[in-house]
Amino acid sequence: MLKINPDLDKIEISAIRKIAEACKEHQNGEKELINLTIGEPDIPAPKEIIDGTIEYIKTGKLGYPQLGGIVELREEISKFYKEKYKVDVSPDEIIVTVGSTEGLSTVIKTVILPGDEVITALPFYPGYEPLIVLAGAKLIKVDTSKTEFQLTVESLKRNLTEKTKAIILNYPSNPSGVIISKKNRDEILKFAKSNNLYIISDEVYSEIIFENEHNSFLTNDYRDNVILINGFSKSHSLTGWRIGYIISSTKLRNSLIKVHQYTVTAPSIISQRGALIASKKCRDISEVVDVYKERARVVCDKLEARGVYPIKPKGAIYIFLSLDEITDLSSLEFAKKLLEEEKVAVVPGIAFGMDNYIRISLVKDKDILSEGVERILKFLKK
Amino acid sequence: MLKINPDLDKIEISAIRKIAEACKEHQNGEKELINLTIGEPDIPAPKEIIDGTIEYIKTGKLGYPQLGGIVELREEISKFYKEKYKVDVSPDEIIVTVGSTEGLSTVIKTVILPGDEVITALPFYPGYEPLIVLAGAKLIKVDTSKTEFQLTVESLKRNLTEKTKAIILNYPSNPSGVIISKKNRDEILKFAKSNNLYIISDEVYSEIIFENEHNSFLTNDYRDNVILINGFSKSHSLTGWRIGYIISSTKLRNSLIKVHQYTVTAPSIISQRGALIASKKCRDISEVVDVYKERARVVCDKLEARGVYPIKPKGAIYIFLSLDEITDLSSLEFAKKLLEEEKVAVVPGIAFGMDNYIRISLVKDKDILSEGVERILKFLKK
Numbered sequence: 001m002l003k004i005n006p007d008l009d010k011i012e013i014s015a016i017r018k019i020a021e022a023c024k025e026h027q028n029g030e031k032e033l034i035n036l037t038i039g040e041p042d043i044p045a046p047k048e049i050i051d052g053t054i055e056y057i058k059t060g061k062l063g064y065p066q067l068g069g070i071v072e073l074r075e076e077i078s079k080f081y082k083e084k085y086k087v088d089v090s091p092d093e094i095i096v097t098v099g100s101t102e103g104l105s106t107v108i109k110t111v112i113l114p115g116d117e118v119i120t121a122l123p124f125y126p127g128y129e130p131l132i133v134l135a136g137a138k139l140i141k142v143d144t145s146k147t148e149f150q151l152t153v154e155s156l157k158r159n160l161t162e163k164t165k166a167i168i169l170n171y172p173s174n175p176s177g178v179i180i181s182k183k184n185r186d187e188i189l190k191f192a193k194s195n196n197l198y199i200i201s202d203e204v205y206s207e208i209i210f211e212n213e214h215n216s217f218l219t220n221d222y223r224d225n226v227i228l229i230n231g232f233s234k235s236h237s238l239t240g241w242r243i244g245y246i247i248s249s250t251k252l253r254n255s256l257i258k259v260h261q262y263t264v265t266a267p268s269i270i271s272q273r274g275a276l277i278a279s280k281k282c283r284d285i286s287e288v289v290d291v292y293k294e295r296a297r298v299v300c301d302k303l304e305a306r307g308v309y310p311i312k313p314k315g316a317i318y319i320f321l322s323l324d325e326i327t328d329l330s331s332l333e334f335a336k337k338l339l340e341e342e343k344v345a346v347v348p349g350i351a352f353g354m355d356n357y358i359r360i361s362l363v364k365d366k367d368i369l370s371e372g373v374e375r376i377l378k379f380l381k382k
Numbered sequence: 383m384l385k386i387n388p389d390l391d392k393i394e395i396s397a398i399r400k401i402a403e404a405c406k407e408h409q410n411g412e413k414e415l416i417n418l419t420i421g422e423p424d425i426p427a428p429k430e431i432i433d434g435t436i437e438y439i440k441t442g443k444l445g446y447p448q449l450g451g452i453v454e455l456r457e458e459i460s461k462f463y464k465e466k467y468k469v470d471v472s473p474d475e476i477i478v479t480v481g482s483t484e485g486l487s488t489v490i491k492t493v494i495l496p497g498d499e500v501i502t503a504l505p506f507y508p509g510y511e512p513l514i515v516l517a518g519a520k521l522i523k524v525d526t527s528k529t530e531f532q533l534t535v536e537s538l539k540r541n542l543t544e545k546t547k548a549i550i551l552n553y554p555s556n557p558s559g560v561i562i563s564k565k566n567r568d569e570i571l572k573f574a575k576s577n578n579l580y581i582i583s584d585e586v587y588s589e590i591i592f593e594n595e596h597n598s599f600l601t602n603d604y605r606d607n608v609i610l611i612n613g614f615s616k617s618h619s620l621t622g623w624r625i626g627y628i629i630s631s632t633k634l635r636n637s638l639i640k641v642h643q644y645t646v647t648a649p650s651i652i653s654q655r656g657a658l659i660a661s662k663k664c665r666d667i668s669e670v671v672d673v674y675k676e677r678a679r680v681v682c683d684k685l686e687a688r689g690v691y692p693i694k695p696k697g698a699i700y701i702f703l704s705l706d707e708i709t710d711l712s713s714l715e716f717a718k719k720l721l722e723e724e725k726v727a728v729v730p731g732i733a734f735g736m737d738n739y740i741r742i743s744l745v746k747d748k749d750i751l752s753e754g755v756e757r758i759l760k761f762l763k764k
Contacts, residue, residue: 002580002606003547004493008637011644017449040445054436062622063422067399098480098624101647109516111386130644134491165385198384224384240444240651242480255390262393262512265483268650269622 011130015351019335023345031343034372036361039174039317041237043288045274049236052277057270065266068257069096069245073272076279077245087218093250095260096275098267100204100231100244105131106259107227107246111198112137116165118200121151123320123352125174125202137165141353149178149311149320153187166198169217172205175320175352175359177296177313185215192225199226204244205316207235207285210293212314223249234317235285236278241271292317295362295369302373308380310360319360320349326380331355341382342375393512397733401717405727413725416754418743421556421699423619425670427656431618434659439652447648450639451478451627455654458661459627469600475632477642478657480649482586482613482626487513488641489609489628493580494519498547500582503533505702505734507552507584519547523735531560531693535569548580551599554587557702557734557741559678559695567597574607581608586626587698589617589667592675594696605631616699617667618660623653674699677744677751684755690762692742701742702731708762713737723764724757 012018020038027033068074074091081089097103104127112118114136120128122141132139142155151169167188171180180188192199201217218228231244248256266272296312299319303310310321327334331348335358339345349357360376362369394400402420409415450456456473463471479485486509494500496518502510504523514521524537533551549570553562562570574581583599600610613626630638648654678694681701685692692703709716713730717740721727731739742758744751 002493002578003495004634004637005491005495005641008492008640011640013449013640013643017643021449038446044442045444050439050442054439057432057436057439060426060432062427062620064420064621067395067403098484098646098649102480102645105645109387110390111384113385113387127644130640134641134644196384238444239446240648242646242648242650252386255386258390258393258395258512259387259516261395261399262509262516263484263487264480264624264646266622266624267480268624268653270652271650 007133007136010133014126016126016347019345019347023339026339026343026345029343033343033345034364034368034375035345036364036372037345037347039234039361040239040363041234041317042363042365043237043291045237046278046282048281049238049274049277052281053270053274056273062269065269065272067261067266069094069266070269070272070276073276073279076276080279080283081218081247085216085218087216087220089247090250093247093253095246095253095256096267096272097244097246097260098264099233099242100202100229101127102264103229103231103244103246104128104202106256106263107200107229108132108135109259110256111227112165115163117161117163118166118168119156119159119164120168121149121170121173123175123349123354123357125170126351128168145354149173149176150180150184151188152184153191156188156191160195164195164197166200167192168200168202170202172209172214172315174205174316175318175347176311177316177318177320178311179209179212179314180215182215185217189217189219189222189225193222197225200229201226202229204229204231204234206230208289208292208317209315210289210296210313214315218247227252232275232278236282238274238278241274243267243271243275292362295366298366299360299362299369299373302370306377308377317362319362321358321360323356323358331358334358338376338379342379344372344375389516389518392515396508398508398729401727401729405721408721408725408727411725415725415727416746416750416757417727418746418754419727419729421616421743422621422745423616423699424745424747425619425673427619428660428664430663431620431656431659434663435652435656438655444651447651447654449643449648451476451648452651452654452658455658455661458658462661462665463600463629467598467600469598469602471629472632475629475635477628477635477638478649478654479626479628479642480646481615481624482584482611483509484646485611485613485626485628486510486584488638488645489582489611490514490517491641492638493609494547497545499543499545500548500550501538501541501546502550503531503552503555505557505731505736505739507556508733510550527736531555531558532562532566533570534566535573538570538573542577546577546579548582549574550582550584552584554591554596554697556587556698557700558693559698559700559702560693561591561594561696562597564597567599571599571601571604571607575604579607582611583608584611586611586613586616588612590671590674590699591697592671592678592695596697600629609634614657614660618664620656620660623656625649625653625657674744677748680748681742681744681751681755684752688759690759699744701744703740703742705738705740713740716740720758720761724761726754726757
């Protein structure tokens with residue numbers, strides 16, 4: 001083959017996706033497969049979004065969307081941040097993206113340069129490192145298991161070098177479900193400002209909160225440092241629609257939008273209209289949150305009743321479970337054996353950089369989740 | 383602002399898009415604006431696509447699409463290339479992309495490295511250079527105005543250096559409407575193979591052909607060298623849906639798909655289903671082709687009757703008109719004055735690297751196009 005980008009040898013298709021695809025082999029056995037891998041909501045998107053999108057398609061206005069996203073959607077996002085988070089965001093500080101993935105990709109391509117270092121919390125979402133590597137930079141992973149899975153200024157200080165360019169954060173956290181405290185959030189913001197760092201805050205689970213409040217890194221101060229990534233995939237079950245957004249300073253947006261335009265032109269106009277309905281008419285997702293919260297409770301209670309203690313999630317849609325007291329197997333061996341023997345698929349913690357954990361996605365009805373946990377417990381007994 | 387990618391200073395939002403946006407100021411005057419800028423089909427998408435997509439949305443199966451694109455769509459594309467072009471393409475050699483833009487972006491990020499040179503024909507589609515620049519490479523533009531707007535092996539030979547990595551081609555050409563001859567196509571393929579170059583062939587206008595045959599660079603030979611980019615925006619008027627595809631060797635696809643996954647995850651499942659209907663049920667677009675062909679004839683006839691001779695397009699949806707015998711104005715001055723004085727918007731040739739041309743898009747009904755040409759002729763008289 002003719003020479004290609006050598007950095008591509010350093011990255012792989014996401015382990016989560018690989019395990020999800022491997023599940024297909026186990027789909028037609030005697031025992032029904034319980035797939036708790038990929039973080040894809042099983043709860044259907046609100047009917048209003050479906051119906052409204054269909055009505056919109058009938059208008060036939062399906063040409064190129066406005067550069068950076070349709071203005072009505074950007075206005076709704078702006079209003080939402082004002083009302084819910086008390087943050088002033090102009091519609092011209094928003095770019096509507098092809099899911100939060102394109103948001104991340106566009107941001108990293110814009111602000112991360114070869115040789116840069118980017119600090120993130122360990123465990124981390126597996127989508128970050130490949131983008132950092134493709135940008136010629138290095139992801140520095142800071143173990144947070146001793147600080148309640150929160151990144152702290154102390155740990156940032158220990159890892160700060162002349163090359164440090166940015167911090168990528170993901171709270172509520174995938175995989176741990178932890179929310180960042182207001183104190184830690186404020187200290188990290190100050191640290192970023194005084195050290196001239198970008199904060200890339202992936203808040204795609206911001207609306208799925210069980211306890212306490214979500215502390216967004218987007219505040220009225222620090223706007224030059226903070227780049228927010230969010231989307232509708234998790235909050236409104238719009239995974240396949242591929243629709244998210246970036247919020248940044250106006251100045252940075254002028255650069256981000258160049259990368260965005262030449263990478264994708266725009267997200268689908270149909271998906272943008274769906275997101276507009278989500279923003280306008282379906283902002284209250286408390287029923288959905290209650291479902292995930294109840295599922296989290298059921299899984300945690302069941303595990304704890306048998307002496308197995310996961311991290312209790314404060315948000316997002318996952319349970320992160322330590323294997324330390326449970327098994328000597330690596331997370332991948334554990335996940336593979338569990339899949340083979342008990343037909344339960346979970347994500348090995350190694351996908352998030354922690355080989356002594358597994359992640360259970362709360363994306364099945366609580367009865368199925370209960371059965372899944374039963375099988376995990378049965379597997380542990382052996 | 384904190385330091386960002388310095389290459390971004392070298393690129394701008396596409397001139398076509400800027401002019402299209404500038405048109406908005408002229409939309410509410412006495413005289414109606416005739417906007418012949420952006421290459422966006424005015425012909426609606428086939429009703430079957432709209433209706434079928436709506437039916438699909440009602441099924442509620444709107445989760446993450448399969449990695450690389452839904453298999454049914456990749457199978458249909460594979461069949462299409464077999465039936466129409468006699469080329470064997472496995473579904474596993476196809477990646478479904480967010481329009482041909484993401485296709486281009488993914489390909490360039492995968493195969494073009496810093497320091498590389500990429501040869502293209504002048505005039506060229508404005509989307510190429512920014513992506514090449516962002517990859518740290520250089521676009522070498524070869525004037526084709528003396529060779530009937532076709533890239534030839536002779537011109538490639540003259541521009542070949544040790545750094546040459548790829549050739550980007552766009553036939554049928556935007557802006558010239560020229561088709562590449564079988565002879566030139568074959569010679570370029572051989573040249574690419576013997577010099578170890580990639581051919582990135584953007585064939586997004588492949589189905590809109592007025593005269594002769596489209597000679598695709600995708601043949602059963604040279605598969606290791608050729609990467610095809612195509613999409614449904616132009617052929618099926620699905621611009622806002624953002625749906626296209628890449629065809630490559632299997633080996634290269636394994637690398638392309640990593641970049642694709644981490645850049646966008648996937649194109650919208652809704653758009654993929656729309657494209658599936660386009661592929662399955664709407665492959666005959668001869669009526670659409672006839673409309674563009676008739677429009678091209680009307681515009682050319684009208685201009686020629688007054689002694690103005692554009693390049694007669696053999697395909698695509700544009701008329702490229704030399705200003706040499708017409709005016710001393712630069713293409714941008716010409717376009718600006720034409721817009722101000724006659725309320726006709728065209729794209730200045732400088733957007734395609736040729737300042738002595740303008741591009742007229744055939745994206746309005748022929749009566750409106752006639753009126754547009756009348757106004758251009760009136761403007762020329764002054």
